[in-house]
Amino acid sequence: MATYSTNEFKGGLKIMLDGDPYTIVENEFVKPGKGQAFNRVKVRNLKTGRVLEKTFKSGDSVEAADVMETDMQYLYNDGEYWYFMDPQSFEQVGAPATIVGDAAKWMKEQDTCTVVLWNGEPISVDPPAHVNLTVTQTDPGLRGDTSSGGSKPATLETGAVVQVPLFIEEGEVLRVDTRKGEYISRAKE
Amino acid sequence: MTLAGDWPPTAGPAALHERARMLAAIRAFFAERGVLEVETPLIGAHAVTDPHIDCVPVADPSGGAGPSMYLQSSPEYAMKRLLAAGSGAIFQVARAFRMGERGRLHNPEFSLLEWYRPGFDHHRLMDEVAELAGVVLADRPVQHLSYQAAFEKHVGLDPFSCETAAMRSVALDRLPGAPELGEDRDAWLDLLMGELVAPALGHGAMTFVYDYPASQAALARLVESNPTRAARFELFIDGWEIANGFHELGDARAQRRRFEADQARRRARGGEAPGIDERLLAALEAGLPDCAGVAVGLDRLLMLVTGASRIDEVLAFPVERS
Numbered sequence: 001m002a003t004y005s006t007n008e009f010k011g012g013l014k015i016m017l018d019g020d021p022y023t024i025v026e027n028e029f030v031k032p033g034k035g036q037a038f039n040r041v042k043v044r045n046l047k048t049g050r051v052l053e054k055t056f057k058s059g060d061s062v063e064a065a066d067v068m069e070t071d072m073q074y075l076y077n078d079g080e081y082w083y084f085m086d087p088q089s090f091e092q093v094g095a096p097a098t099i100v101g102d103a104a105k106w107m108k109e110q111d112t113c114t115v116v117l118w119n120g121e122p123i124s125v126d127p128p129a130h131v132n133l134t135v136t137q138t139d140p141g142l143r144g145d146t147s148s149g150g151s152k153p154a155t156l157e158t159g160a161v162v163q164v165p166l167f168i169e170e171g172e173v174l175r176v177d178t179r180k181g182e183y184i185s186r187a188k189e
Numbered sequence: 190m191t192l193a194g195d196w197p198p199t200a201g202p203a204a205l206h207e208r209a210r211m212l213a214a215i216r217a218f219f220a221e222r223g224v225l226e227v228e229t230p231l232i233g234a235h236a237v238t239d240p241h242i243d244c245v246p247v248a249d250p251s252g253g254a255g256p257s258m259y260l261q262s263s264p265e266y267a268m269k270r271l272l273a274a275g276s277g278a279i280f281q282v283a284r285a286f287r288m289g290e291r292g293r294l295h296n297p298e299f300s301l302l303e304w305y306r307p308g309f310d311h312h313r314l315m316d317e318v319a320e321l322a323g324v325v326l327a328d329r330p331v332q333h334l335s336y337q338a339a340f341e342k343h344v345g346l347d348p349f350s351c352e353t354a355a356m357r358s359v360a361l362d363r364l365p366g367a368p369e370l371g372e373d374r375d376a377w378l379d380l381l382m383g384e385l386v387a388p389a390l391g392h393g394a395m396t397f398v399y400d401y402p403a404s405q406a407a408l409a410r411l412v413e414s415n416p417t418r419a420a421r422f423e424l425f426i427d428g429w430e431i432a433n434g435f436h437e438l439g440d441a442r443a444q445r446r447r448f449e450a451d452q453a454r455r456r457a458r459g460g461e462a463p464g465i466d467e468r469l470l471a472a473l474e475a476g477l478p479d480c481a482g483v484a485v486g487l488d489r490l491l492m493l494v495t496g497a498s499r500i501d502e503v504l505a506f507p508v509e510r511s
Contacts, residue, residue, distance in 0.1 A: 007289045029292025032387070033423075033433050033486075034407050035379035036241055037290070038368070054366030055384075057376065058289070 002064035006039040006056050014046070014067040017054065021046045021065035021118045031058070046116055047123050065118065072115045074107045082107070082125070084115050095122035103127045105160040106178040127178045132187040133157050134173050141166035154183075195510050199501040207494050208503065211325050211487065212282060215302060218324055224278040224304060229267030231284060232258050236463035237266075238451035239407065243288035244463070245297070259463075260286035263484055264303050265408065266469040269437070272305055272480060273472035280304035282487070293499050294429060296507050300487040307478040311409070311420045311436040314481035315397045318424055318432055321485070322395055326493055329426070332396045336418075339398050340378075343386040348402060349417060353377055359385075375404050390425035398423050408444070409435035424485075426493055434483030441473035 004015060009027040016022070022043040031037035037058035044051045046067060056062070072084035072093070081094035082104065095115065097104070099122055106127040107113060114126040138154035154164040154174075162176055164183045173187040198205070219226065236244035236259040244259040261267075264283045271279055285301045306314055319331045340348040346355055353370075356377040360367040364384055370376040390396040399422040403411055406419030420436035438444055445465065452462035491503040501507045 007291075027292075029290070029295055030383050031241075031290060031292075031295065032379050032383050033430055033484075034239060034241060034405065035383070036373075036376045038380060038383065040384075052366060055364060055368050055380070057368050057370065060368075 002066075003061040004064050005061050006058045009039050009041060009056075014065040015043070016063040016065045017043065020048075021067045021123065023067070025051060029058070030055075046118065049124075066120075067123075068117045070115055070117060071112050074109060074111050074113050076109060077104070084113065084122070084125075087112075093117070093120075093122050095125050099123060100125045103178075105158055106131055106133075106176070108133065108158060129177065129179060130184065131176055131178055132173050133160070133176055135164070135168060135170050138164065138168060138170055141168065198505040199507055199510065200503050200505050204491065204495050204497065204503045205505065208487075208491055211491055211494065214324050215280075215282065215321070218321055219280045219304070222278075224280050224306075225276065227268065227271060227276065227279045227281050229261075229264045229271070229281065229283070231261055231286075233261050233267070233466075234258055235266070235466040237262050238448045238455070238463055238465065240451055240454045240458075245286045245288050262287050263301060265482070265484070266466050268303060268305060268482070269469060269477055270472040272307065273475050273477050278304070278306050291508060294489060294492075296488070296500050296504055298508065298511075299500075302485040302487050303482065305437075305480050305482040307480040309436075309481040311399060311422050311434055311481050314434050314436075314483055315399065315422055315424075318434065318483055318485070319395055319397070322424070322426070322431070322490070325490055326426070330394045332391075332394050334390075334396060334398050335400050336398050336402065337400070339386050339390065339396075340382070343389050344381050346381075348378055356381060375402075378402065378405070387425055387430060388428040391427055391429070394426075396425045398425065406438070406447070407435065408438055408447075410438040410440070422483075429489055429493075430486070431489055431493075432483050432485040434481060436481045437477060439473055439477040439479065441470050444473055445470055 004013060009024055011024055011026065013024045014021060022045055024041050025044050026042040028040045030040055039056045039058055041054050042051055043054055070086060073087055075083045075085055081096055082100045083092055083094050085092045103125045111128055111131060115122050116124040133156040135154045136157050139152055150166045151163040152166055153161050154168055155161050162181060162183050175184040175187045177184050232247060232250055242262050244262050246257040246259055249255040249258050263285050264281050268279060268281060281303050283301050283303060284298055286298050288297060290297050337348055340346065344359055346359060353372055353374055360380060400412060400418040401421040403417050403419050406421060409419040409421035412418040412420050422434050423430055424432040448465045455462040488500050488503055492500060495503060497503050
């Protein structure tokens with residue numbers, strides 16, 4: 001079992017706590033000159049995303065988490081599993097719908113997604129920060145209105161719905177921010 | 190060959206100038222008072238036995254095949270040998286080294302101002318520390334708080350009589366994700382002192398905390414009227430520990446017993462115990478004048494002068510760039 005000592009702690013290190021994999025977000029070394037040293041860390045649970053604080057006695061060891069963040073290509077889904085491929089090794093993994101969650105509504109086949117693997121199994125999937133998606137349904141906008149600040153909902157090819165300016169029409173390709181779920185612009189061809 | 194992008198200093202020119210000014214002010218302060226500036230070796234034959242201070246081993250610089258030597262974690266032992274030899278009041282601006290101490294307020298190599306005053310006790314030395322800090326920083330009101338009073342105020346427990354279970358429950362209640370420290374009373378005291386007491390001290394002031402638990406006496410004598418207290422003090426400014434001082438223990442036998450207790454603690458933890466510095470004990474045996482001494486963290490003092498929040502902002506090159 002691989003372990004890390006507290007003096008190896010730094011942002012991004014992956015450790016096990018109470019049976020779950022975590023990544024260290026912040027590490028602060030706290031020590032009275034003559035006294036016991038501590039490492040006060042903020043850690044993010046890689047399964048739930050929840051951030052919590054934890055203090056370790058310096059010199060203690062923590063189990064390392066066998067966690068890898070990899071860029072993988074989204075292939076297809078069968079409704080139950082979403083399948084991804086490592087572009088180097090061509091190895092494939094299937095992530096259950098519960099893990100993919102909301103990421104599904106931004107993913108188009110062949111997009112490169114960030115898949116976090118723990119002991120080889122996917123535990124989280126993030127779509128690219130920005131994606132280009134085609135509008136499959138939106139109400140016609142007001143003729144000639146290209147500037148007034150109004151907006152309307154548009155359904156994209158993946159099923160996601162975003163607010164778009166009134167001048168956007170069906171069939172157009174849009175650039176979308178997946179983190180905020182917001183329209184950015186028309187995609188440049 | 191790639192060019193190293195991290196060659197420039199992490200301290201800006203203002204911090205470099207402020208450091209030079211601070212050092213000049215310190216030297217003027219002691220020159221005016223007739224305190225002699227001294228230098229002692231950075232590399233010594235012994236590491237300290239302190240349970241929580243690890244020295245950095247280095248090869249014997251004389252080139253022999255002797256055992257490894259150590260970068261000194263403070264100039265204290267060598268300066269006490271000078272005092273025992275009759276130096277009178279002395280000060281030193283020294284580099285000190287501590288293995289593994291790196292963080293927002295720590296660099297493993299740092300600057301200490303250390304001085305000793307024959308004839309002073311720790312209370313009189315606290316006054317002089319305040320005067321020196323007042324010369325370097327803008328004037329601030331000075332407060333004195335016993336360790337017991339500080340702990341009672343900010344933790345709500347009497348540090349001398351409370352059970353470890355009471356400290357554990359305060360820690361669990363007020364510090365999310367607190368560690369389990371078992372029956373290690375001093376570790377609980379350090380945790381609560383470091384997380385709840387120190388951060389609340391010295392805001393807009395200089396706060397001296399004095400009369401530490403005897404279990405944390407280090408090289409301080411015990412208070413005559415109450416031997417559960419050590420004649421030790423620390424200075425806190427804006428929540429940071431700035432200085433640590435003692436009314437020095439001159440009793441060679443008592444000092445040997447403390448070193449042996451340190452060694453036993455280190456062995457009980459499964460670590461190695463450094464050998465005892467017999468030259469220091471011989472100097473105490475020969476007679477250390479009744480004196481008080483203090484070490485001031487100059488990098489942190491400079492952080493206060495410049496308004497820095499990370500020690501890197503006042504160091505030309507922290508360890509990663511050295």
